[in-house]
Amino acid sequence: MAGMDFKLLQENWHKYGQTDPLWSIVSMPDKEGNKWTTEEFFQTGVNEVEKLMAFLKTAGLKLPSGSALDFGCGIGRVTQPLCEHFETCHGVDIAPSMIDLANQYNRYGDRCHYHLNERADLQLFADNSINFIYCVITLQNMAPRYSRVYLQEFMRILAPGGLLLFQIPSEPNNWRQKVKQRVPQAWLNQFYRLKHRGKPIMELHGLPRAEVIGLIKAGHGLLLNLKKDHRAFDEWTSYQYCVTKAEREGAK
Template identity: 30%
Template sequence: MADSDHNWRLWGERDPYYAVLTDARFRSDRIEDHRQNFFESGQAFVAHWLTQFEAHFGPLPRQRALDFGCGVGRLTIPLSDHFETVTGLDIAPAMLEEARRNSAGRQIDYVLSDDALSRVEGTYDFVNSCIVLQHIPVDRGMNLLGQLLGRVRPGGGCLIQLSTKRNHGKWRELRYRIRHAVPGGQAVMNLIDGRAADTPVMQMNEYPLDAVLRLFHENGFEKMVVRYEDHGGTDTAMIFARRD
């Protein structure tokens, strides 16, 4: 299996905004012309889903929020408009440095992540992770999800997005499996596609929704809302829930 952490660190160094939102406008050589669009998309996303959460579950405490897989701060920054303090977690140091530059003057603490969330302290009123877990192998991702859910304090909530099914077609799926699961496949497929051998790639892992919902239940989430989304040909689930 291709090393998802290594690839994400490379994305952070080479093309951080495009890695967060795979839109050609956000490539490194174009981001300055489209920076406002990038961050406005994050503001709209956060406002929409907080409104959806409170429409279903009532008022949400607004002291502390955690953004897992924060990238360059696209969602972390608008979260700081709604919560007193925010913590952003990411595995890529270059992403964190860019996020800090984007967040000057805000009450945001950017922290290097690991599989144990060892640098995170306490519990939170809201935990967010969107367009992140799909890039992490399922076994690791389920462990991380359990830890994230455990960080939600009673009465608090979360918004979690993950992928459940790749709808690539046979040829594209074969290419995906060679790139991600065959030793050396990433380099070979990059060369076939006319790219540098070490060009980073992104995994789109398939999470079993039944096991995910069971994990929510085991962590004290009795009330959940699941929304289906088509994310570029991949089935994804957007789950928002309150912890009892």
Template identity: 25%
Template sequence: MIDTDRDWRIWGETDPYYGVVSAPQFRREQVDLDAFFQTGDAYIQERLGRLERQLGTLPRRRALDFGCGVGRVALPLAGLFDEVVGLDVAPGMLKEAERLRLERGIGNAHFRQSDDRLSTAVGEFDFVHSYIVFQHIAVERGLPLIGRLLDHVAIGGMASIHVAIRRGDTPVRAAFYRARTHIPGLQRLVHRLRGKKPSEPMMQMNEYPVSAIFAMMHLRGFGQALVDVERHGRFLTMHIAARRISPTEILP
């Protein structure tokens, strides 16, 4: 099975912008930083606007961006919240995010190394966010992480979690995908045949059971969920957002 932490560390060191948004114009050697960050700014302005229209005004004290990469969303968030914390597993991504933060003179954003316990996410947040991240994390690892993120949402705050829910593979494509993730050396051969660098990591795509996420939200006192379906190529994905309205409750 591929090691996604290792793969994202490689992306962070070799091609961090493409690792965040897999579009040719964001390859490291040709990336237009203004265009790159405009995508993050436009996304988060639209996302927060929709959440507040549907779920009510959001406190703007602290925000947490899980899987922040080079800060595409976290840095724009810093103009909207008093404090922003970005978490990522890849040191190269965090180094680049910190460089960009200093370059732009942003003093209220902090970038920290992530782990499965979220040990560097201290305290509660009014907005806990993740976008185009969990699809690259195995479900058995990702679901507990989502639960821990939800634990960090303050009463009255919101969570917005994005997951893939359907790969859209034919049976042959699905079998080929499984082979690429389990047979050593096959992925390097595939990249070589496709004209890519053999060492370039594979971006794993995992389908999440949304009922499990709804159940975790319910147990933690979140209200009615706002669901938005989004297609990324052949992959069907979903934004799940809700406001935390009561203290944590564990049902018998």
């Protein structure tokens, strides 16, 4: 069951979407205060998908065809270039303001569906229904009790033989982050709201690598590639996981 901290998570991201959406997604210090141009910003997504293709090639992996899901899609920075590679793309986000903007910037009509998902699961997708799942700089922004469930959900909805590529930090590198993990998120929210006079808050969390690998295995997943990733501001050791799901008899 989603708690009070889930509502706060949504409120924070909705506020970011209303006030400084592009910087909240790609938080380069010199871009704070609506300083990204949309062209520059969306180009980072094109570059990211090119890098993804190069990574798959180097790792000897084939991009599946069919449907893709970009979980925590924001305004569609990566969803849009993914549309070049799939028949159908789904972008899912918790923030109404982000989904509104994503729809405004959609250049692929009906082939791209943006969904507002206010649930702590992915019930909107059927078992074994998505061929490619992508998720970066998103699971790190929510408490482990939520990222854990979304990982289980990724494994449930991933089609056998499909690919799941996601990033999540594993453990903090400094005492400040270690202490923060022990304080209830609702208290931290309250504290930072007062400190920053009502500005939205970006949470930072992780899930230990061993636990992530356990969840993958429990979901009939096979870890194809694991590498260090640097998206968690150097405050955490973070990993990118590339996973497939075993073909099972009777699976559709």
